[in-house]
Amino acid sequence: GAVVSQHPSWVICKSGTSVKIECRSLDFQATTMFWYRQFPKQSLMLMATSNEGSKATYEQGVEKDKFLINHASLTLSTLTVTSAHPEDSSFYICSARPPRQGSSTEAFFGQGTRLTVV
Amino acid sequence: AQSVTQLGSHVSVSEGALVLLRCNYSSSVPPYLFWYVQYPNQGLQLLLKYTSAATLVKGINGFEAEFKKSETSFHLTKPSAHMSDAAEYFCVVIAGMDTGRRALTFGSGTRLQVQP
Numbered sequence: 001g002a003v004v005s006q007h008p009s010w011v012i013c014k015s016g017t018s019v020k021i022e023c024r025s026l027d028f029q030a031t032t033m034f035w036y037r038q039f040p041k042q043s044l045m046l047m048a049t050s051n052e053g054s055k056a057t058y059e060q061g062v063e064k065d066k067f068l069i070n071h072a073s074l075t076l077s078t079l080t081v082t083s084a085h086p087e088d089s090s091f092y093i094c095s096a097r098p099p100r101q102g103s104s105t106e107a108f109f110g111q112g113t114r115l116t117v118v
Numbered sequence: 119a120q121s122v123t124q125l126g127s128h129v130s131v132s133e134g135a136l137v138l139l140r141c142n143y144s145s146s147v148p149p150y151l152f153w154y155v156q157y158p159n160q161g162l163q164l165l166l167k168y169t170s171a172a173t174l175v176k177g178i179n180g181f182e183a184e185f186k187k188s189e190t191s192f193h194l195t196k197p198s199a200h201m202s203d204a205a206e207y208f209c210v211v212i213a214g215m216d217t218g219r220r221a222l223t224f225g226s227g228t229r230l231q232v233q234p
Contacts (some may be wrong), residue, residue, distance in 0.1 A: 006161070034221045043208065043227045044162075093161055095222075106152055107210075107222055109161035 006110025
């Protein structure tokens with residue numbers, strides 16, 4: 001099946017620094033990728049939809065200047081958490097769905113990135 | 119609009135017992151429904167999906183789910199729980215025109231515990 005790879009799987013950074021998370025679709029082209037955030041023992045909350053070659057679409061309440069998304073190619077989207085603070089500590093997961101005409105396909109998820117800001 | 123409700127944030131069963139995780143959906147058009155499993159600090163893995171073919175869907179690891187339109191439900195079951203089934207389970211829905219550009223809508227999740 002399709003594979004989505006996310007890197008790094010965990011990262012610890014100092015408050016005020018920036019962290020970049022990569023999401024790659026390994027065997028299909030993803031014109032659209034999705035970034036989710038998951039707090040402990042909670043469900044996934046969609047942060048933004050990443051569109052190849054255009055600006056990302058952010059969900060209400062998500063700061064676009066804080067969570068920078070770049071989708072420069074059909075297989076790579078990056079999420080940069082800028083000026084990270086302890087409250088940004090969370091589990092971030094990316095996802096992509098292979099495009100298929102006329103039917104719905106399941107989403108494939110990256111392994112997730114555990115971000116801890118100290 | 120679409121939404122999904124998972125009844126019971128925690129379910130505990132004994133090893134070998136029946137597993138039943140409940141999910142009800144709301145959608146103005148015929149939905150596509152999925153069950154995903156998440157192990158600690160990992161991404162999500164697809165268990166099974168309903169895409170308007172058979173209403174009884176069989177998935178991996180012995181899980182199955184039945185789509186019941188009259189009840190707007192898509193409950194997940196497994197006849198005999200195994201210790202390795204302990205994880206977080208998410209019911210997910212997407213409806214409407216699908217070009218691969220739309221995100222999924224997640225339920226709140228159900229944590230399954232399996233007691234020896």
